[in-house]
Amino acid sequence: MASEHLLDIRQLAKSFGKHQVLKAVDLHVSKGEVVTVIGPSGSGKTTLLRCVNFLETYDGGSIRIDGTEVGYRNDGPQRRRRGEVDLARMRAETGMVFQSFNLFPHLTAAENVMLGLRRVRKKPKREAREIALHWLGRVGLGHKADSLPGELSGGQQQRVGIARAVAMEPKILLLDEITSALDPELVGEVLDVVRQLAGDGMTMLMVTHEIAFARDASHRIVFMADGMVSAVVPPDQLQAAAAENDRLRSFLSRFSATAH
Amino acid sequence: MGYHLSFNLIWRHFDKLWGGLLLSLELAIISIAIGALIGLVLAVWYVSAGRVVRAIIAAYVEFIRNVPLILLVYLVFYGLPTAIDIAYGPTTSFVLTLSLYAGAYLVEVFRSGLEAVPRGQLDAGKALGLTPWQRLIDVRLPTMTRITLPALSNTFISLFKDTSVASVIAVPELTYGAQWINFSTFRIVEVYIVTTIMYLVTGYAILFGLRQVERRFRVER
Ligand SMILES: Nc1ncnc2c1ncn2[C@@H]1O[C@H](COP(=O)(O)OP(=O)(O)O)[C@@H](O)[C@H]1O
Numbered sequence: 001m002a003s004e005h006l007l008d009i010r011q012l013a014k015s016f017g018k019h020q021v022l023k024a025v026d027l028h029v030s031k032g033e034v035v036t037v038i039g040p041s042g043s044g045k046t047t048l049l050r051c052v053n054f055l056e057t058y059d060g061g062s063i064r065i066d067g068t069e070v071g072y073r074n075d076g077p078q079r080r081r082r083g084e085v086d087l088a089r090m091r092a093e094t095g096m097v098f099q100s101f102n103l104f105p106h107l108t109a110a111e112n113v114m115l116g117l118r119r120v121r122k123k124p125k126r127e128a129r130e131i132a133l134h135w136l137g138r139v140g141l142g143h144k145a146d147s148l149p150g151e152l153s154g155g156q157q158q159r160v161g162i163a164r165a166v167a168m169e170p171k172i173l174l175l176d177e178i179t180s181a182l183d184p185e186l187v188g189e190v191l192d193v194v195r196q197l198a199g200d201g202m203t204m205l206m207v208t209h210e211i212a213f214a215r216d217a218s219h220r221i222v223f224m225a226d227g228m229v230s231a232v233v234p235p236d237q238l239q240a241a242a243a244e245n246d247r248l249r250s251f252l253s254r255f256s257a258t259a260h
Numbered sequence: 261m262g263y264h265l266s267f268n269l270i271w272r273h274f275d276k277l278w279g280g281l282l283l284s285l286e287l288a289i290i291s292i293a294i295g296a297l298i299g300l301v302l303a304v305w306y307v308s309a310g311r312v313v314r315a316i317i318a319a320y321v322e323f324i325r326n327v328p329l330i331l332l333v334y335l336v337f338y339g340l341p342t343a344i345d346i347a348y349g350p351t352t353s354f355v356l357t358l359s360l361y362a363g364a365y366l367v368e369v370f371r372s373g374l375e376a377v378p379r380g381q382l383d384a385g386k387a388l389g390l391t392p393w394q395r396l397i398d399v400r401l402p403t404m405t406r407i408t409l410p411a412l413s414n415t416f417i418s419l420f421k422d423t424s425v426a427s428v429i430a431v432p433e434l435t436y437g438a439q440w441i442n443f444s445t446f447r448i449v450e451v452y453i454v455t456t457i458m459y460l461v462t463g464y465a466i467l468f469g470l471r472q473v474e475r476r477f478r479v480e481r
């Protein structure tokens with residue numbers, strides 16, 4: 001099925017047991033676009049992102065990247081889960097940066113970045129290290145290449161996490177509240193890196209509570225509430241949209257009251 | 261008249277103890293190596309297997325843990341050859357027993373180690389596009405090893421002490437060497453004093469060495 005969008009999510013539904021977390025989510029991201037998802041805690045933002053690279057299975061609807069359905073293969077009317085090797089190959093096309101960094105603690109910063117390049121992209125060691133050093137340099141950590149994660153600050157760890165994801169040259173980068181676990185003074189250095197990536201044309205789907213950042217770094221803002229997309233607006237029309245959307249208004253006001 | 265300690269006869273036969281000590285170490289090292297292999301394979305299999313396989317592995321663990329080691333030694337040495345018509349010497353038989361014994365304890369150690377690998381690390385491995393096998397080798401096993409190293413050291417020390425059970429089937433390890441000297445010199449107290457010291461010193465040396473290794477590989481969190 002042809003689609004001009006790099007990522008095309010339609011009628012996505014997902015339940016954990018009886019609890020329906022996502023109800024008919026529609027969302028698309030074009031190449032080079034930065035789309036930010038905001039919304040109250042528990043509204044399903046993380047689940048949505050995790051479905052996109054199939055860290056979570058989904059029950060209904062479809063997710064397509066470059067026209068290929070994520071996670072499932074359509075066998076006539078039947079939908080089948082892809083095999084593990086097929087899933088791995090698909091996941092290699094999407095990068096993910098986690099709230100809790102999730103670096104491999106036994107590997108140095110460079111080795112964290114090299115692992116996917118070596119095992120998935122099958123690069124020789126020397127080339128993988130060159131690429132790793134390049135990206136660590138880009139996130140300002142060229143001098144920490146041989147440090148273990150335990151020797152790095154949270155902000156530095158998260159920048160390694162970003163380098164690890166982008167070094168794979170994914171078609172789209174998923175970022176889930178990547179500054180939420182950081183001390184306030186370390187947030188800026190990580191957001192700067194994301195801003196640079198956006199400037200380079202990296203396609204991104206991110207969840208953040210940094211509303212100001214979302215406003216100046218993204219092309220569109222998606223407001224989620226109760227497992228549904230409640231509003232999609234260009235960043236400069238967020239306030240205007242809030243005037244018409246009670247939930248968005250109350251979310252934003254609660255937000256500026258606490259986080260600003 | 262009291263009993264006078266005299267160590268002269270012990271020193272004359274010290275090669276029996278020294279050779280025995282080396283054999284004890286060898287038995288422990290070979291058994292922990294084979295046992296770790298058994299434990300690892302079964303643990304990896306266990307965490308990904310269905311109910312039947314899990315039940316079988318659990319039965320093996322339960323059996324070994326609830327039968328005294330000395331009985332297992334007899335069973336394997338006297339029982340197994342009659343049951344399946346193979347012949348082996350006492351040393352081979354004992355290594356087999358101690359390996360199966362270590363394996364049963366290490367399945368548990370490795371299984372909990374595998375399950376203790378943080379979910380987020382596995383997600384990160386998946387997100388990079390690593391296959392399940394690659395995630396096992398590159399993500400789970402390294403972290404599991406660091407988590408389980410202390411338990412592995414303790415198991416090794418226990419196994420080293422447990423090698424003394426091999427004396428009941430005449431494997432010439434340290435305790436057997438001590439008994440041999442007893443029979444030929446009747447210097448029972450002296451022999452056991454020296455033997456005890458040898459077990460203690462060696463045990464502490466191993467412990468010290470392994471703690472150094474552990475320190476080097478300590479989990480960074
Ligand atoms: N693995 C899971 N099992 C059961 N419930 C889950 C799981 N993950 C998330 N949930 C539930 O799904 C809802 C949405 O969670 P999440 O996607 O993390 O929301 P958000 O990221 O917007 O805060 C929450 O109610 C959460 O408790």
Ligand SMILES: [Mg+2]
Nearest residue numbers: 045046047177
């Ligand atoms: Mg979340």
